[in-house]
Amino acid sequence: MRVLFATSEAYPLIKTGGLADVSGALPKAISQLPNFSGDIKILLPAYSAVLAKLQSIHVIANISVLGQACTLIAGKMPDSDMTVIAIKNAELFERTGGPYSDENGVDWPDNPLRFGVLSRVASLLCSTSTPIKDWLPDLIHCNDWQTGLTPAYMKLLDNSQTKSIFSIHNIAFQGCFDANWIEQLDLPAAHFQMNGFEYFKQLSFLKAGLFYADQLCTVSPTYAQEIQTTQFGFGLEGLLQTRTADLTGIVNGIDAQEWNPATDVHLPKHYSNARITGKHTVKHALQQQLGLTIDANSPLLGVVSRLTHQKGLDLLPDIMPKLVEAGCQFAILGSGEKKLEASFNALAERYPEQISMNTGYHEHLSHNIMAGSDLFIMPSRFEPCGLNQLYGLAYGTPPVVTATGGLADSVCDTTDLSLKNNIATGFVVKSVTSASLLVTIRHAITVWQDKKTWRKIQKNGMTRDISWASSANAYLDCYKKAIERELA
Numbered sequence: 001m002r003v004l005f006a007t008s009e010a011y012p013l014i015k016t017g018g019l020a021d022v023s024g025a026l027p028k029a030i031s032q033l034p035n036f037s038g039d040i041k042i043l044l045p046a047y048s049a050v051l052a053k054l055q056s057i058h059v060i061a062n063i064s065v066l067g068q069a070c071t072l073i074a075g076k077m078p079d080s081d082m083t084v085i086a087i088k089n090a091e092l093f094e095r096t097g098g099p100y101s102d103e104n105g106v107d108w109p110d111n112p113l114r115f116g117v118l119s120r121v122a123s124l125l126c127s128t129s130t131p132i133k134d135w136l137p138d139l140i141h142c143n144d145w146q147t148g149l150t151p152a153y154m155k156l157l158d159n160s161q162t163k164s165i166f167s168i169h170n171i172a173f174q175g176c177f178d179a180n181w182i183e184q185l186d187l188p189a190a191h192f193q194m195n196g197f198e199y200f201k202q203l204s205f206l207k208a209g210l211f212y213a214d215q216l217c218t219v220s221p222t223y224a225q226e227i228q229t230t231q232f233g234f235g236l237e238g239l240l241q242t243r244t245a246d247l248t249g250i251v252n253g254i255d256a257q258e259w260n261p262a263t264d265v266h267l268p269k270h271y272s273n274a275r276i277t278g279k280h281t282v283k284h285a286l287q288q289q290l291g292l293t294i295d296a297n298s299p300l301l302g303v304v305s306r307l308t309h310q311k312g313l314d315l316l317p318d319i320m321p322k323l324v325e326a327g328c329q330f331a332i333l334g335s336g337e338k339k340l341e342a343s344f345n346a347l348a349e350r351y352p353e354q355i356s357m358n359t360g361y362h363e364h365l366s367h368n369i370m371a372g373s374d375l376f377i378m379p380s381r382f383e384p385c386g387l388n389q390l391y392g393l394a395y396g397t398p399p400v401v402t403a404t405g406g407l408a409d410s411v412c413d414t415t416d417l418s419l420k421n422n423i424a425t426g427f428v429v430k431s432v433t434s435a436s437l438l439v440t441i442r443h444a445i446t447v448w449q450d451k452k453t454w455r456k457i458q459k460n461g462m463t464r465d466i467s468w469a470s471s472a473n474a475y476l477d478c479y480k481k482a483i484e485r486e487l488a
Ligand code: ADP
Pocket: 016, 017, 018, 019, 021, 304, 305, 306, 333, 334, 335, 359, 360, 361, 362, 363, 366, 385, 386, 387, 388, 389
């Protein structure tokens, strides 16, 4: 089986969030399955960071798509044997700033063209006009809106015989642009309609993916249900209801090469469920590094997140003074909404020895917060899957979550019954309000003080299998289903 995995980010080459973690880990995990015989290649834009990190680069073709001259280069991931095909066009992709926006967080105005090129190349590689002559994929796995036009190009322009799967990592990001882009993106105007890529008079990359792909996936079973409702579907619930038979929800896993407290290169001390004491050393070092009072008896609450409405962290500032007065500390790492960054900064100024606020993107600090904290706070309003709560489970840092999407599918609330059944792994907030979050955190801290019960909860999370293996198997089943369905 030949699979092309198209994505706009993949760890360790380039990362803004969980999509990169998944794109870095899932293709690797599938290729390592004993029942997979075949070959997966990742396709992504050659941003400067990608060019700097990709190993053994060589040119495979020079092509022109959507009027843009591109060089396709192949290389290897720095940490594995995975082949990556990168689309090099300096003007489009080698810019200072992020993959989607400039240094001030403003979206690149030509994003439709940039990700139109990604989608167009992906489709081309799945057609008989592919420049890679000896490698025509049986299946393409597209991810999020940036690759959404791929299935449309495959059906409408390339008459591709390759099967397509489109994965929704976050339905809130829809890639909607002015209809004027249609011509430059070589899209047939006749399909700018409800049964096509039109969405409320705009061109939607995401809708194109959902409409034209053969199969759809999303990153948890609960989110697969939720996005078919008005509350969570962001206007696409109707379309998804018509495709319910083609939609599968599979929870993400974690890459144990990157996220394992027993081997994590970022930690000052390693630990595991069997030897948990190292976790106390990490907490001590984290408190020291962040200028917090060094105190093993002070519950340390960790946050690592994009600061957006989705993540529900705006519920936190109101209740932080109460929690600090009750003896808690906070280690926060996050960037996004400036107002929320300012609230956390103001609180950190008011309580410098109890609250540490860190902005920017810091891989090293994120691992140390995950390992050094006692509780991980993640009260999302919606969460397609979420990786941080999974890291929390693996690192003996029970998560406090809301019951939505992948959080509902991966965290089991601590109750007398779940404790008795050895399945309690975290704490579930009853409603998305500051008051409810406060009640749940207070409850968690009471349980934390009972060290024997706490160890049980940590053990339940740390010994759960949250590696990619079983999810990779579920994706492989989807791949097979997509390919075989057509043959049947
Ligand atoms: P999302 O993709 O919606 O942001 P996930 O929980 O799936 O949420 O994944 C977030 C990923 O990004 C995790 O690997 C997390 O550690 C990482 N992350 C988020 N913010 C930062 C940050 N400021 N610095 C470092 N890593 C971050």
